[in-house]
Amino acid sequence: MPFPLEKAAQGKKYLIxxxxxxxxxxxxxxxxxxxxxxxxxxxxAPLGDPVQFKVRGFFLSLRKDEARHILxxxxxx
Amino acid sequence: xxxxxxxxxGGNPNIGKSTLFNxxxxxNQHVGNWPGKTVERVEGRFTYHGKLIKVVDLPGxxxxxxxxxxxxxxxxxxxxxxxxxxxxxxxxxxxxxNLYLVLQLMEITPxxxxxxxxxxxxxRQGTRIDADKLxxxxxxxxxxxxxxxxxxIDGLLKTVVEVGEGLxxxxxxxxxxxxxxxxxxxLGALLESVAIDWPRRWTxxxxxxxxxxxxxxxxxxxxxxxxxxxxxCRELLGPxxxxxxxxxxxxxxxxxxxxxxxxxxxxxxxxxxxxxGIILHRLAAFPIMLATLGTIFAITLFGAAPLSDWxxxxxxxxxxxxxxxxxxxxxxxxxxxxxxxxLITGLGAVISVMLPTMAIFFVIFALLEDAGFVPxxxxxxxxxxxxxxxxxxxxxSCLLAFGCSIPAVYSTRIxxxxxxxxxxxxxSLLPCNGRLGVMLAATGVFFNSYxxxxxxxxxxxxxxxxxxxxxxxxxxxxxxxxxxFILELPPYRLPRLxxxxxxxxxxxxxxxxxxxxLLAAPITVTIWLLSNLPAGPSPTITQQLARLLEPxxxxxxxxxxxxxxxxxALPAKEVVLGAxxxxxxxxxxxxxxxxxxxxxxxxxSGLQAFTFLVFFMLYLPCTYTAAVIYKESRSVQWTLLGxxxxxxxxxxxxxxxxxxxxxxxx
Numbered sequence: 001m002p003f004p005l006e007k008a009a010q011g012k013k014y015l016i017x018x019x020x021x022x023x024x025x026x027x028x029x030x031x032x033x034x035x036x037x038x039x040x041x042x043x044x045a046p047l048g049d050p051v052q053f054k055v056r057g058f059f060l061s062l063r064k065d066e067a068r069h070i071l072x073x074x075x076x077x
Numbered sequence: 078x079x080x081x082x083x084x085x086x087g088g089n090p091n092i093g094k095s096t097l098f099n100x101x102x103x104x105n106q107h108v109g110n111w112p113g114k115t116v117e118r119v120e121g122r123f124t125y126h127g128k129l130i131k132v133v134d135l136p137g138x139x140x141x142x143x144x145x146x147x148x149x150x151x152x153x154x155x156x157x158x159x160x161x162x163x164x165x166x167x168x169x170x171x172x173x174x175n176l177y178l179v180l181q182l183m184e185i186t187p188x189x190x191x192x193x194x195x196x197x198x199x200x201r202q203g204t205r206i207d208a209d210k211l212x213x214x215x216x217x218x219x220x221x222x223x224x225x226x227x228x229x230i231d232g233l234l235k236t237v238v239e240v241g242e243g244l245x246x247x248x249x250x251x252x253x254x255x256x257x258x259x260x261x262x263x264l265g266a267l268l269e270s271v272a273i274d275w276p277r278r279w280t281x282x283x284x285x286x287x288x289x290x291x292x293x294x295x296x297x298x299x300x301x302x303x304x305x306x307x308x309x310c311r312e313l314l315g316p317x318x319x320x321x322x323x324x325x326x327x328x329x330x331x332x333x334x335x336x337x338x339x340x341x342x343x344x345x346x347x348x349x350x351x352x353x354g355i356i357l358h359r360l361a362a363f364p365i366m367l368a369t370l371g372t373i374f375a376i377t378l379f380g381a382a383p384l385s386d387w388x389x390x391x392x393x394x395x396x397x398x399x400x401x402x403x404x405x406x407x408x409x410x411x412x413x414x415x416x417x418x419x420l421i422t423g424l425g426a427v428i429s430v431m432l433p434t435m436a437i438f439f440v441i442f443a444l445l446e447d448a449g450f451v452p453x454x455x456x457x458x459x460x461x462x463x464x465x466x467x468x469x470x471x472x473x474s475c476l477l478a479f480g481c482s483i484p485a486v487y488s489t490r491i492x493x494x495x496x497x498x499x500x501x502x503x504x505s506l507l508p509c510n511g512r513l514g515v516m517l518a519a520t521g522v523f524f525n526s527y528x529x530x531x532x533x534x535x536x537x538x539x540x541x542x543x544x545x546x547x548x549x550x551x552x553x554x555x556x557x558x559x560x561x562f563i564l565e566l567p568p569y570r571l572p573r574l575x576x577x578x579x580x581x582x583x584x585x586x587x588x589x590x591x592x593x594x595l596l597a598a599p600i601t602v603t604i605w606l607l608s609n610l611p612a613g614p615s616p617t618i619t620q621q622l623a624r625l626l627e628p629x630x631x632x633x634x635x636x637x638x639x640x641x642x643x644x645x646a647l648p649a650k651e652v653v654l655g656a657x658x659x660x661x662x663x664x665x666x667x668x669x670x671x672x673x674x675x676x677x678x679x680x681x682s683g684l685q686a687f688t689f690l691v692f693f694m695l696y697l698p699c700t701y702t703a704a705v706i707y708k709e710s711r712s713v714q715w716t717l718l719g720x721x722x723x724x725x726x727x728x729x730x731x732x733x734x735x736x737x738x739x740x741x742x743x
Contacts, residue, residue, distance in 0.1 A: 024561040029323045030140035031563070032174050042353075046362045047460035050469075052353070052566060058171050059349070059566035061456050063463070066561055 002071035006064040008041045014072035022069045032056045038075050081129035082241040087182055088166035089175050090137030091567035093194050097224035098134045099576055111150050115490055115709055125234045141181045155185050161241040163189045169199035169206050176330035183249035184279045190236050191219045204340045211337040217247040253325035260285055260310035267303045285310055286319040349568040362457055377438045384433035392425025414609055415602050418666030423601025424594055426667050427649040434510035435586050438480040443581040447572035452564055465544050466551025468562040471500040478504040482702040483589045486709055495555040499547050501706055502719040505698035506543040511650035512694055522674050523686040539694055542726050593701045600648040608659045623660055634688045634735035648700050684743040688735045695727035
């Protein structure tokens with residue numbers, strides 16, 4: 001079952017399944033966060049939010065508010 | 078070869094586009110704004126084998142879907158101005174995402190050359206990019222370059238000129254997969270007979286994406302049947318045609334990158350990953366950040382002090398010489414006063430403090446920015462700023478405000494919408510170099526060995542006021558408005574010393590200082606006049622003003638003379654001590670007085686001194702800052718708010734501090 005990316009664990013890789021419609025969805029698609037893309041949760045910021053991800057070889061920071069709308073499944077590590 | 082070419086330079090942010098731009102155009106640059114926008118438009122020109130080449134640096138964007146102001150500007154420029162050649166730049170270490178934008182550019186113009194930058198870095202990471210394969214797959218010329226060293230740029234220019242002159246015709250090829258291609262073909266055929274100014278295939282794509290502006294254009298061209306066909310096609314493609322198109326482009330980009338890139342990323346952690354492991358570490362991050370900021374302030378402070386003294390001495394000498402010359406010409410007393418005590422002394426007080434501190438502070442900051450630290454600061458500070466309705470980059474502007482509020486207000490361009498306004502209106506609450514200088518001097522006089530503690534308390538108070546101001550503004554004006562915060566954390570790199578230093582000194586320091594001085598000049602002259610007229614035994618205008626404001630001052634534990642001094646320091650906060658010397662009748666010029674210290678020590682209690690510093694730190698943005706807020710917000714309403722928010726907060730906080738102090742028996 002896909003679950004929201006904000007619930008993901010540090011250092012693990014995930015497969016994006018769906019981006020639910022919300023404000024900056026086009027922005028995320030433009031950055032290559034598309035279904036079947038691998039996304040790795042690199043670390044949480046020291047105060048817990050935002051979150052650093054690695055996707056398609058670059059680093060991206062998203063708030064949990066945004067990550068909530070990205071549904072993922074665990075990927076093979 | 079003769080004639081000239083217009084070249085648009087496009088690409089993702091943070092990939093060295095401006096390095097290439099600077100390499101090409103050198104000093105022949107013009108920085109302005111895009112018409113009606115507060116997005117910077119940089120243009121430059123140079124000659125290549127006798128041919129004049131004009132380069133327009135498009136805003137760095139990830140896409141041309143016009144989801145942001147920058148994307149809209151870049152897209153509209155390409156569609157309307159139709160540059161002779163588009164020079165697309167891509168980062169070799171991040172080819173796939175960069176190609177996504179290149180593919181979009183290929184749909185807008187066929188006259189395209191791709192420069193792949195940072196091949197050397199990619200090679201160190203274990204991958205090699207085959208430019209020929211890339212060129213064959215895309216159908217456009219591809220040149221590998223290093224913008225930092227200039228390697229490959231001559232070959233790049235040769236190709237650009239060949240494309241511009243039609244000697245070389247690129248045949249860009251983008252493939253979206255059967256389904257979408259069939260739709261594009263159908264719509265493209267219908268569009269053949271329509272007179273539109275846009276590329277046919279691009280128009281067809283936009284119709285598939287349900288783009289309003291393009292649909293309107295076709296309606297007004299009297300071709301509703303094309304819209305009907307587009308609606309049919311969209312139905313075939315399923316619920317979200319635009320996502321399908323984006324996914325198809327990324328698939329194509331991925332496939333091409335896979336073909337052109339040889340070797341595997343060697344899997345070793347890159348320098349960026351290692352550095353992030355330390356700088357963004359859960360426990361170490363904030364201590365490292367505070368230590369870094371402390372170091373920057375210390376370097377600025379100790380580095381600037383001797384330079385300021387030297388400049389101060391220079392202006393004193395200038396004033397003395399000018400006075401002697403004027404007196405020997407038998408110039409009247411008021412003219413000598415206006416020019417020497419007003420203009421030269423006043424400007425001297427401003428420039429000798431501002432110039433060294435700003436130069437050092439902003440150069441250090443620009444180098445850190447170039448090295449890639451600034452997005453990390455925004456990453457670390459986003460959580461607390463989110464709590465008051467803003468975002469991490471707000472902190473970046475606030476940090477710059479410790480140098481000078483004006484570049485800080487300009488820097489809010491890194492944000493959009495409500496976040497930008499919040500940062501613009503609140504960053505001046507943090508003390509700039511002028512205020513910090515006065516605060517350092519005054520805490521030294523009044524609090525001796527406790528001075529550093531008092532300084533820290535004051536700065537903490539300013540930071541709290543900034544947070545509270547942001548919270549209030551957000552609550553009142555932007556309630557429920559929470560723009561997203563999506564931030565790329567680009568790779569670290571060695572800062573480029575020379576270009577960064579030159580650019581900072583020219584654009585931040587000189588630009589701001591010269592204008593601040595121009596604005597301050599007439600005001601310092603006016604202050605001199607107010608403080609020396611009417612001549613004779615009756616009270617001067619300044620003294621009358623002080624008497625008038627006395628009751629207001631007493632309410633906050635200050636007095637009328639102090640309030641007038643604060644008023645006189647509005648063109649430049651640096652001069653407040655000189656202004657205090659004037660209003661206390663110790664001096665007739667902003668040059669200050671040697672007895673001011675003792676005078677104030679005898680009259681002010683510790684609480685009064687602290688109250689004064691709190692008020693002075695927060696009270697109003699200086700005149701030039703207010704002017705820049707207007708220039709950047711283009712709104713009288715926001716500018717007034719930018720002026721009165723600090724004033725109201727300063728009054729409220731000063732009053733509270735004074736009353737609490739009295740209660741505690743200070």
